[in-house]
Amino acid sequence: MTRETWRDPRLGPAREVRLPAGPIRYHEVGHAPVLVFVHGYLVNANIWRKLVPLLADGYRCVAVDWPLGSHPVPMAPGADLSPPGIAQLIGDFLDVLALDDVTLIGNDSGGAYAQVAAADRPERVARLVLNSCETPDCSWPPGPGGFGLLKAAARHPAAHRLLYQPLRLPLTWRLPNTYGWLAKRPIDAQVMRSYVRPVLTRPAIRNDGRNAIGAVSPHFTRAAAERLRRSFDKPVLLAWAAEDRVFPLDHAERYAAALGAELRTIADAYTYTAEDQPERTARTIGEWLATA
Template sequence: MDVRRRNNVVVTGRADGPVLLLAHGFGCDQSMWRLLVPALSDQFRIVLFDYTGCGASALGAWDAERYASLDGYAADVTEICEELDLRDVTFVGHSVSAMVGVLAAQREPGRIGSLVLLVPNPRYIDVPEEDYRGGFSGADIEELLDSLEANADWPQWLAPVVMGAPERPDLTAELEAVFCATDPEVARVFARTAFLTDSRADLSGVAVPSLVVRTARDAIAPLSVSELVHREISGSRLVTLDATGHCPQLTAPEATARAVREFAGTVARQ
């Protein structure tokens, strides 16, 4: 199947600008970037897409075995880059997609030239014996996965936790609607892949310029996690946004766009 159709690829912005490839997180689609795109389109060529099985992608092309690991999502990214013949892309990965970007950059360093890791978390489950706090206990994740297996009310309780902005019920409702629109089987497989994977060992292999962006308060990715990511990726930069929650592209779009613009613009001039 044609990759552009498979992943609902949309190209917008400045045709001759440096390329930003925006990758959404678990249970979401490219609409999560709707507030960022207008702020970046004047300077960058922006490539949006939906992972196979998500959003308006081709559900028929989804395969449970392929997407049972982050490698399958990284393959989507590298195949989009190949299809559009993209090079020196700044990959902006939200949440679990930050780790997808880490894998894609190691596969295709000529195509993925830099990384913006937006609220990254390489391992969501706590490891008490290692003094690692990923944000969730094993029991928390099992409860989430059980809820997904039962096709129950997981969007209703997960969306407020992810958004972390009770003063913006409209954004929480938007995220809940996107979660609800995800095919149940895709959501189950994506959740297991996202929440059970430990990508910490992959961080030291990153060899491209990288920016780690976090919010001041995030229940999904604690501050200690972003500090670990920053520490493990040699030469990376760390920016803390004066914002709350796990979706700063929606709750703090101006600050998020500014961080992306400053980093990607600097990389493009090097």
Template sequence: MTQQTIDLPAGTIHYRIAGPEGGRPVVFVHGFLVDDTLWADVPERLAARGLRTYAATWPLASHRTPMHPDAPLSPRDVARIILSFLDELDLRDVVLVGSDTGGAVCQFLLDEDASRIGCLVLTNCDAFDVFPPFPFNLLFRLGRHPRLSWVALQPFRWARVANGPLGFGLLTRRPIASEESRRWLAPSLTSDAVRRDTARFLRGWRTADLADVATRLHRFERPVLLAWAPKDRFFKIRLAHGLRDTFPDARLVEMGDARTFVSLDEPAWLADEIAGFVGVGDSS
């Protein structure tokens, strides 16, 4: 695994890369208020099977380097940042993997320009008119105002709150480690510039925009894997069923013992499903 940075028109992106240079590229897109560590060791597991993995931290409230002050950062604009990442690294036939808010961003990306995408993997994520689910839509509204978001985040300085049912606690089956939640929350708690970035993202957020994108997802005719946890309280299995019926070539697999953050609860299972989906062997 190698940590790298890349300077894009919108700002600097940090990412970790693993796997052989000639391997098929896999690009991961995490959700709101988490970073690349959301993927646990899934990228490294896939790298061991010959894939070239790119796990970046996107400007979704847990990024440590603020974007340029004039950079547009709506959900569609974040999708454009990912496209510029693919362009700059000249990645083609990409396996695009999205989770949570990142799954919505992936859908915006397909709507914008799917020419570099070879296939799509979505774990539990926003879709149709669920963007985001309750109660996170309340957090999104507060986050449109940097000062209000700072006030709202103060209780999350305490691990009991951050990792409890009002924080990340309902998003995983296993307890979230305090080190993980502190890492995710620190940029928004400590950086005015990151909070301003987040406000730009949330001011550009409209639930109706994702519902509109859903009317065009059928245009993406390449393979889609929906790796879903049906016990998730927020992104219900009906969303996976709807996506399966929308994409022309989609397959749904279920993980019964996970929650929203499938990659944290079942990293080995997710890596195996992605590897089988793209047709690579085991690491032995």
């Protein structure tokens, strides 16, 4: 196992499924009601490594490596990694594994993809948890932290490759426009290597990430939000970092009101609440699931 493909054993054993767009690797642990986790750009299933063990006693936790630049297996050539394409991928994953009555949990841009998936393919989704992510008031990529540069650089392969080279230096991992405004505290070095090394060392993985980030737009989240508001009649929770510096809390308040959803805050955390406050995140989600 390389530094790029290492996953925390608490996530459960690695499995792989082949979908029309290509192979997807995932981990699962636990039994009974299904939680499917959707991470954001340039992280992988390791983002859930602290949270999953806290929920696995009561739930079947499925943590997927989505093809967003830190995944272990490249997608098929020509795979559609636009937001609708990723939403289709999520739906295909649920179909192939025959996962029903699913609680879809999305964080960071994973929350944006989860919204599009729930709006496009709601038949297997019973509940939706949006955990510090894009709302209709947000740009995608989000403006705070300078993340818009990611999409701009994706227009050209050379610019995209050059943009990520500073991540070779651990000192850059805490900058606002890398991970410093996403995690309040430093992330374990072994985990960080699993995030950054694929985009630095594997051209096929870097190309998948480029195709994904180059296609994002707030148009997709705003359209999905409108469809969710009009026709998604299932429980929705907004579980938000109280100190989020990327996705403002007041945006979450307006979105929760528009959806008729519940908003719960998680103290002492930035966007990656499962990293900064796994116990509080688990309690927030678990208490809501018990009544949803």
